[in-house]
Amino acid sequence: MLKIVEIENLTVQYPDVKALDDVSFEVNQGDFLGIIGPNGAGKSTLFDVMLGLNTKYKGTIKFFGEDIKKSKEYLKEIGYVPQKPIFEKNFPVTVIDVVRMGLRNETDENKIDEVLQQLWIHELRNRRIGDLSEGQQQRVFIAKALITNPKILILDEPVTGIDQQNIDLFYSILRELNSKRKITIIWSSHDLDAVNQLANHVACLNRTLFFHGESEKFFSNDELIKQYSEASMQEHMHHH
């Protein structure tokens, strides 16, 4: 099986807190990995490091077998959807403008249309981005991330503001991207049920990696889930 990502002994120390402590895991081609963890578990820190946004780490990260410190080429294969895309409410850009921003080369209108259809936002293409609901905005940012045909999609899932209907649509889109388009997905989520249903692998992060493996092995083990919930809860209380 082709290894897409190899993370070895990753440690990130901020001035006041060790956000990641000796984390190691691999992602194979075609995997759908759900990363779960309480607030402050280090999920965003992990993504920052993987995307080359934070280079102050110990350990090794390889994409497609190559150390990310050696080359930034791997970034071309990644579509990234941040937790909260930052833009002004009155930012005068439309849905199609935002998706077009994702293009690296010349504009390929056909490709834009295809992605808009795929994400169920074709009807919204001329609407101003700030006027859309959070669930609709999320789909626009996924479309933007997909416009370059990435091999990997990395999503930092927003937790609030999206209604159930949009969540269901979002999940069915992810499932289709993984199963039909064979995109490797790395997705951080607070929704354990959704991770159980969608992801074939799970990584439970809480500064250290509590568990990494097939989702079935985690979700069929009540004792493991209990231990993990307790550990997460303690960490949470400790920080608030």
Ligand SMILES: Nc1ncnc2c1ncn2[C@@H]1O[C@H](COP(=O)(O)OP(=O)(O)OP(=O)(O)O)[C@@H](O)[C@H]1O
């Ligand atoms: N740039 C930074 N400088 C210093 N500390 C940071 C920085 N970014 C994050 N931290 C700290 O590192 C820890 C991990 O934060 P991180 O944002 O990675 O967690 P998370 O799992 O993404 O949380 P959430 O689910 O709330 O988004 C937290 O204690 C946070 O306060």
